[in-house]
Amino acid sequence: MTEPTPTTAARPVDVAAPLLQVRDLHVDFTSGGKPVHAVRGVDLSVYPGQTVAVVGESGSGKSTSAQAVIGLLPGNGRVVGGQILFDGQDIAHASKKEFVALRGRHIGLVPQDPMSNLNPVWSIGFQIREALEANGLAKGAAAKKRTVELLEEAGLGDAARRAKQYPHEFSGGMRQRALIAIGLSSRPRLLIADEPTSALDVTVQRQILDHLDTLTAEMGTAVLLITHDLGLAAERAEHLVVMYKGQVVESGPALEILQRPQHPYTQRLVSAAPSLASRRLESVHRAEVVEHARAEAVHVHEQAVEGAHAAVEGDTATTNVIEVRNLVKEFHLRGSGLRGETLRAVDDVSFSVRRGTTTAVVGESGSGKSTVAQMVLSLLPATSGSVLFDGVDLTELDRRELFRFRRRVQPIFQNPYGSLDPSWSIFRTVEEPLRVHGVGDAKSREARVRDLLEKVSLPASALRRFPNELSGGQRQRVAIARALALNPEVVVCDEAVSALDVLVQGQILTLLNDLQAELGLTYLFITHDLAVVRQIADDVVVMEKGKLVESATTDEVFESPKQAYTKALLEAIPGGSIRLGA
Amino acid sequence: MSETTVRPGQEHYVAPLDTTPLAAVDAVDESTPSASLWGDAWKQLRRRPLFIVPSLIIVLLVVVALFPSLFTSVNPRYQELARALEGGSQGHPLGFTRLGTDVYARLVHGARASISVGLLTTAIVVVVGGVVGALAGFFGGWIDALLSRLVDMFFALPLILGAIVMLQALQGRNVWTVALTLSLFGWPQVARIMRSSVLQVRGNEYVTAAKSLGLGRFSTLARHVLPNALGPVIVIATISLGTFIAAEATLSFLGIGLPSSVVSWGGDISNAVPSVRTDPWILLWPSIALSVTVLSFLMLGDALRDALDPKGRTR
Numbered sequence: 001m002t003e004p005t006p007t008t009a010a011r012p013v014d015v016a017a018p019l020l021q022v023r024d025l026h027v028d029f030t031s032g033g034k035p036v037h038a039v040r041g042v043d044l045s046v047y048p049g050q051t052v053a054v055v056g057e058s059g060s061g062k063s064t065s066a067q068a069v070i071g072l073l074p075g076n077g078r079v080v081g082g083q084i085l086f087d088g089q090d091i092a093h094a095s096k097k098e099f100v101a102l103r104g105r106h107i108g109l110v111p112q113d114p115m116s117n118l119n120p121v122w123s124i125g126f127q128i129r130e131a132l133e134a135n136g137l138a139k140g141a142a143a144k145k146r147t148v149e150l151l152e153e154a155g156l157g158d159a160a161r162r163a164k165q166y167p168h169e170f171s172g173g174m175r176q177r178a179l180i181a182i183g184l185s186s187r188p189r190l191l192i193a194d195e196p197t198s199a200l201d202v203t204v205q206r207q208i209l210d211h212l213d214t215l216t217a218e219m220g221t222a223v224l225l226i227t228h229d230l231g232l233a234a235e236r237a238e239h240l241v242v243m244y245k246g247q248v249v250e251s252g253p254a255l256e257i258l259q260r261p262q263h264p265y266t267q268r269l270v271s272a273a274p275s276l277a278s279r280r281l282e283s284v285h286r287a288e289v290v291e292h293a294r295a296e297a298v299h300v301h302e303q304a305v306e307g308a309h310a311a312v313e314g315d316t317a318t319t320n321v322i323e324v325r326n327l328v329k330e331f332h333l334r335g336s337g338l339r340g341e342t343l344r345a346v347d348d349v350s351f352s353v354r355r356g357t358t359t360a361v362v363g364e365s366g367s368g369k370s371t372v373a374q375m376v377l378s379l380l381p382a383t384s385g386s387v388l389f390d391g392v393d394l395t396e397l398d399r400r401e402l403f404r405f406r407r408r409v410q411p412i413f414q415n416p417y418g419s420l421d422p423s424w425s426i427f428r429t430v431e432e433p434l435r436v437h438g439v440g441d442a443k444s445r446e447a448r449v450r451d452l453l454e455k456v457s458l459p460a461s462a463l464r465r466f467p468n469e470l471s472g473g474q475r476q477r478v479a480i481a482r483a484l485a486l487n488p489e490v491v492v493c494d495e496a497v498s499a500l501d502v503l504v505q506g507q508i509l510t511l512l513n514d515l516q517a518e519l520g521l522t523y524l525f526i527t528h529d530l531a532v533v534r535q536i537a538d539d540v541v542v543m544e545k546g547k548l549v550e551s552a553t554t555d556e557v558f559e560s561p562k563q564a565y566t567k568a569l570l571e572a573i574p575g576g577s578i579r580l581g582a
Numbered sequence: 583m584s585e586t587t588v589r590p591g592q593e594h595y596v597a598p599l600d601t602t603p604l605a606a607v608d609a610v611d612e613s614t615p616s617a618s619l620w621g622d623a624w625k626q627l628r629r630r631p632l633f634i635v636p637s638l639i640i641v642l643l644v645v646v647a648l649f650p651s652l653f654t655s656v657n658p659r660y661q662e663l664a665r666a667l668e669g670g671s672q673g674h675p676l677g678f679t680r681l682g683t684d685v686y687a688r689l690v691h692g693a694r695a696s697i698s699v700g701l702l703t704t705a706i707v708v709v710v711g712g713v714v715g716a717l718a719g720f721f722g723g724w725i726d727a728l729l730s731r732l733v734d735m736f737f738a739l740p741l742i743l744g745a746i747v748m749l750q751a752l753q754g755r756n757v758w759t760v761a762l763t764l765s766l767f768g769w770p771q772v773a774r775i776m777r778s779s780v781l782q783v784r785g786n787e788y789v790t791a792a793k794s795l796g797l798g799r800f801s802t803l804a805r806h807v808l809p810n811a812l813g814p815v816i817v818i819a820t821i822s823l824g825t826f827i828a829a830e831a832t833l834s835f836l837g838i839g840l841p842s843s844v845v846s847w848g849g850d851i852s853n854a855v856p857s858v859r860t861d862p863w864i865l866l867w868p869s870i871a872l873s874v875t876v877l878s879f880l881m882l883g884d885a886l887r888d889a890l891d892p893k894g895r896t897r
Contacts, residue, residue, distance in 0.1 A: 018591060045591040239592050245605075252594030262596040264604050377794050406796035418785040422619050423809045433795050468619060482791070 006457065007056055011145060018045040019087060019144075019222050020069065020190055026081035027064050027073065030297045038064045038077065046239075051216070051223040053237035053254070057268070058500035061246040062226050066192050068092070069224070070107050071099035086190070093565040104135045108188035108221075110212075116174035118167040124151070124178050125163030134184040147184075154181035155211050173204035180212060187219055194226045201364035201528065202572040209236060209574075228501065230273040231531075232574035234258045242266050272506035280515040321522050322353040322376060329371050335567035347546040348385070353490070353539075358523040359504040359518065360537035360554070362530055362569070368546040373494045373526045376403065377411055382538050407437055410483035414495035416475040419469040426453075426478055427463040452481040455518075456511060475502035477511070484515065494526045509535050531573050534558060542566050607895060623889040636878035643875060646690055647697040656687035658845050659821045669862050679850070679864055680781035680857050686858040688845055689867055695757065695834075695846035696875060700827040702761035703768060707826075708819050711769035715776025716811070730777070735749050736805050737770040741829060749838045759848035760839055764826050786810075817883050824879030847872045 027039035033117065039061040048051045055064040069084055071094060084092040089423040091102065097233040103109070110197065111117045119127060128147045132138045138146045144163075151159035155178040165173060183191055193212070197205035213236065217221050227233050233240055234254045241251040242265070246522065250263040261267045279350045291411055329346040346368040353359040373379040376387050378394045381561065387394045391407060397405055410433075420429055430449045434440065450460055456477040467475055493512070497505045512538060515521060525537055533554060534538055540557045542550040550563045561567045588594075617676055627633040646653060656674070666682040668674075677687035718729035744767040745760075752759055783789070784807060792802045834840030834848025847868040854865035 019588075041594075043591075045589075047589055048591075247597060248595070249597045250595065252592065253588055262594075264599065268604075379790060379794060403796045404795060409794075411791065411794050413787040413791065415787055419791055421788040421806050421810065423807075432792075432797075436795050436797050436801075443654065466619065466621075468622070508839055510865075 006027065018085075019048045019050075019226065020044075020046040020084070021085040022069065023085070024067070024082035025065060025068060025079065025084065025092070027061070027068050027077055028080045029074075029077045032110065035100070038246055039068070042243070042246075042248050044241045044248065044251065045221050046190065046224055048222055049217075049220045051225060051237040052232035052239045052241065052242060053225040053227060054241045055227060055233045056243035057228060057503065059245075060243040062228075062243050063194055064225060064246075066226050067242070070103060070109055070192055071096075071111075075512070077494075103223070104131060104188065104272060106188050106190065108186070108191045110176075110180050110183040110191065110193040110196045114179055114197055115199065117179055118170075118175055120167050123164055123166055124170065128163070128178070128182055129183045130180045137186050143344050150181040150185055153184075153215065154178065155207075156181075158396075169292065173206075176208050177211070178201060180208070180215070181343065184215060184219070184221065186187060188221060190224065191216060192220045192224045192226070195228070196225075198228070202530070202574075203568050205365065205574070206572040217406075229574055230258070230269055230502070235574055237491050242269065267388060272503050281284075282292045319354055320352040321355040321390060321539055322524065323388040323391075324372070324376065325350050325386050325388065327372065327375060327387065328383045329368070329375060329380065330383045343568060345546050346375070346382075349541075349543070349546075349548045349562050350385075351541045351548065351551050353522060353524055355489075355522050356516075356520050357538040358525055358536050359539040360525040360533040361525060361541045361543060362527060362533055363543035364528055364569075366545065367543040369526050369528075369543050370494055372543070373411070373492050373524065376524060377409060377492055378405065391490035403437075407486045408488050409490045409492065410486065410488040411492045411494060412476070412479050412483050412496040414498055416472040416479070416499055417467075419479050420475055422467050424466075425463070426458075426465050426467070426470075429467075429478060430481045430485055433482060437486060441488070449481075452485055455484065455515065471504075473500050473508060475510055476500065479509065480508075480515070483517070487519070488521070490524065491524045492524045492526070496525070496526070497532060498527065505532070530569055542569070598765050627885060627889045630885055630888075632888075636665050636882040636885070637846075639874060639878040639881065643697055643878075645695055647694040650690045652693065653690045654684075654687045656684045658683060658687040658691040660684070661680070661884060662694060664831040665866070667857065677755060677863070678854065680861075681853065685864060685867055687872055688850055689847075692847045692850060692871070694877075695840055695844055696827045696872070698757050699761050699830040700823045700879075701839075702757065702766045703826040703830075704819050704823045706743070706761065706765035707768045707772050707822065708815065710765065711772025712815060712842060714769070715773035716780050716808060718773070718802065719777040719780030720799075721810075726777075729773075732882045733770045733773045733777075735768065737774070739767055742832060744839060745833055746831065746836065749833065755839070757840065760830055760833065764829055768822060768826065771822065772815060772818060775814050776811065779814045780807055783807050783810045817887040820886055821880055821883035824876040824883070826873070827879070828876045829864055832892055 005091060022042055022044045025039055025042040026037065027555045029038050039177045041067050042061070044052065044054070044065075053396075054065065064073070064077065067077075067080050069086075071089075071091070073079070078091045082092060083090050086102070088108070091098065118124070122130075125144070125147050128150055132143045132146055137143075147163050148159045151162055156162050156177055158172060162170075162174075164383070167178075180196075183193075196212070197208050198470045200208065209232070212223075212531075214219075214360050223237075225233065225237055234257075237254050239252070240254045240257045242249050242257065243262070244265045250257060250261065250266045258270060261270045261505065280294070305415070327346055327349045328344070331343045331345055333341045333343050350366075350371060351359070351361075359371045371380065375382050378387070378397075382395065389409065392401075394405070398552055426430075427446075427449055430452055431445050434445045434448060439445065449463070453460060453462060458474065458477050458481070462470070462474070470478065479496075496512075497508050500508060509532065512523065516523060523536070525533070527533060537554045540552060540554050541548060541558070543561070550557065550561065550566045552562070557566060558570065561570055607816040640875045661682040662678065663682040665674075665678045666680055667678060669677045671677070672688065674684050676689070679685055679688065708736040714729050714733065718733075735747050741764070746764045748763045748766065749755060749759070752763070789802060789806055797805070830839055831848030831851065833847070834846045835852040837852060839848055851865060851872070854861075854868070858865050
């Protein structure tokens with residue numbers, strides 16, 4: 001995959017003029033009366049038939065640059081300087097009419113979110129036909145025939161029937177294929193793909209990108225790929241443009257940048273890219289960490305046994321803090337008829353979590369991994385089977401025991417914007433668990449909150465702030481501080497880093513890892529991202545459609561996966577095959 | 583990959599460090615003062631004329647309602663039949679009604695009836711509707727099914743028609759009976775808004791987080807759900823306050839709201855009707871007072887909606 005597809009190499013290199021040339025582009029947004037410089041002096045060029053990737057974190061200006069190229073800047077944004085040369089013609093300040101002529105016919109677009117970019121009230125076929133007719137390419141029966149061809153081309157089987165279906169009958173991957181069909185319907189010379197697959201599961205992502213590669217290579221379409229994923233960019237593009245805070249900090253041949261990053265930001269990005277990292281964080285200290293954690297855990301366990309009730313048996317409980325046995329969860333769906341249907345979201349799943357280690361539950365959307373987490377947290381009753389915490393079945397806990405259990409197991413959720421109460425200050429949020437469980441007096445609680453914030457490296461000044469003033473990563477730190485307030489033994493992280501930018505994600509993972517070593521924590525890590533698993537987990541449980549597929553140590557899973565599904569997941573990690581320079 | 587294919591304009595470029603200095607990853611911006619959601623809303627509101635103008639009018643109205651004697655020393659019930667329908671004069675700026683009472687004094691003293699019926703009704707409606715809506719939304723299941731049907735039943739009864747029937751059956755009408763009657767038909771709207779707002783907030787992860795902390799269900803509702811669900815209810819309450827004042831005036835105009843012994847704008851409008859052809863200004867003054875009051879509350883509600891519920895913003 002390091003080779004930029006054979007067809008690219010076969011193309012004549014002497015295509016002298018670039019198809020798209022952006023020179024010193026400046027874009028401003030007006031927000032609250034003040035101009036914000038979103039893009040400052042961006043230069044980039046795309047040659048015919050070439051794939052160029054623009055990489056950056058959210059807010060880096062990568063999407064804004066692409067929107068300027070296709071004349072789709074939001075209402076409060078405008079190009080204030082520089083040139084956008086498409087085929088030698090400056091379109092930086094082109095009129096709406098000129099852009100209408102350009103869009104579709106010459107520049108196609110594949111948008112990010114396949115869920116909201118298709119109109120739910122029209123059939124897929126109608127929407128493709130609309131694109132064809134709008135660009136004057138075909139009409140009537142000819143357009144219908146062409147629509148079916150395009151859908152076939154986009155890799156949808158039984159295209160004639162598919163064309164009559166509506167968006168809700170399509171999966172995310174199929175919708176994205178339909179959007180690609182629309183984007184390529186008039187054979188544009190440049191295709192802008194804005195995070196085309198970031199809303200999809202990894203295995204689907206890979207299929208879609210492979211297909212897009214083949215299609216654009218066949219048609220000789222140039223692609224401007226916008227992505228936050230350095231691994232994906234390096235795998236798909238020959239030329240990379242790295243953006244940071246509205247500026248290009250580094251650009252050049254993809255492999256060269258990856259292997260010899262020069263700018264400190266690129267270096268940071270390369271070293272943090274989860275898809276490229278090959279080892280568990282701090283692997284050198286792991287042995288000590290696990291040993292220390294285990295000693296700590298035994299100690300904690302002894303205390304817990306003394307404090308609570310001596311009925312808890314010893315041996316297995318010390319090694320396996322959580323045991324999931326034949327867990328089943330069924331949901332009743334409202335379906336046709338009175339009875340409805342039953343969905344088996346979790347189907348006979350068993351695994352155990354060793355004290356002081358991290359176990360990752362991996363799966364794609366709909367695999368039931370989050371449902372497992374909810375049952376481990378005792379937020380959802382199991383249909384059958386059981387979850388044993390420290391040897392005690394959760395279903396047998398009475399109210400007081402459940403309250404005590406809550407103190408020992410805490411969650412961290414995915415959405416950094418939804419997991420903190422917006423009307424509570426950071427101080428109140430982190431203090432709440434202490435107050436609910438009646439820990440200490442006001443003064444000692446405040447000291448504890450300060451201590452916790454320090455642990456998650458937030459300044460004390462953040463105490464009086466509110467969630468809306470913090471970034472996603474900072475909120476996630478607050479959520480971690482809240483989860484740790486009661487000194488839990490187990491923390492359940494439900495996609496805790498999935499919504500964060502790579503660098504922030506790396507930072508949070510390091511923090512979680514350090515805290516594990518320091519406090520002897522056990523993590524149950526729910527994620528769809530195998531790359532993250534490699535950085536943090538000791539054991540992996542792979543789930544597919546509610547069933548447990550494979551369960552082994554992280555090294556075993558990454559080095560010799562036993563099941564086909566696990567192999568497919570591993571292969572789909574973007575950039576996984578790229579070797580970094582020594 | 584063969585490096586020979588590097589084309590003009592695509593050579594390896596590295597930006598000089600000083601043009602884009604590297605910031606620490608995810609540092610907290612400590613320069614800005616901290617602000618809560620409510621603080622933000624206030625900051626936004628206090629600069630908007632749509633908020634300032636109605637607020638000033640409402641403050642003035644409340645002062646008038648509380649201390650009418652600050653504005654006039656004339657007894658609004660004192661009749662000088664000899665001066666009936668006389669125009670403005672010294673001490674009586676707006677002249678006299680058909681029954682010889684001072685128009686200005688009646689205007690000032692009439693504010694109390696409108697404001698107290700409006701405030702009372704809104705308070706009852708928010709408490710009753712809020713509680714029913716919050717319980718239905720938060721607990722769901724059969725509680726929701728039961729409460730929602732109850733809300734639907736009352737929602738089907740038209741406000742004015744229902745109030746007319748109710749008040750006609752009642753003896754001894756006063757501010758309380760009118761407010762209670764209006765509340766009886768007004769609370770379902772607040773209940774509906776509260777329910778949907780609670781439903782929306784309930785799905786947030788911080789509510790799940792509170793549950794996994796071991797916080798009880800009622801505590802979760804009181805501490806996390808209600809404060810975040812209150813915005814839309816405040817908006818609808820402000821707007822309803824205006825409509826309740828209008829409803830009270832309507833009922834008083836029809837002669838079944840407040841009794842004639844209570845000075846009210848609705849009653850004054852009704853009394854001015856027979857002489858509207860000859861002396862329209864007597865009708866005009868209480869009508870203007872009523873319109874300005876109702877409009878102020880509607881405008882205030884709109885301004886609050888902009889600040890508290892950014893999704894419904896018109897801009």
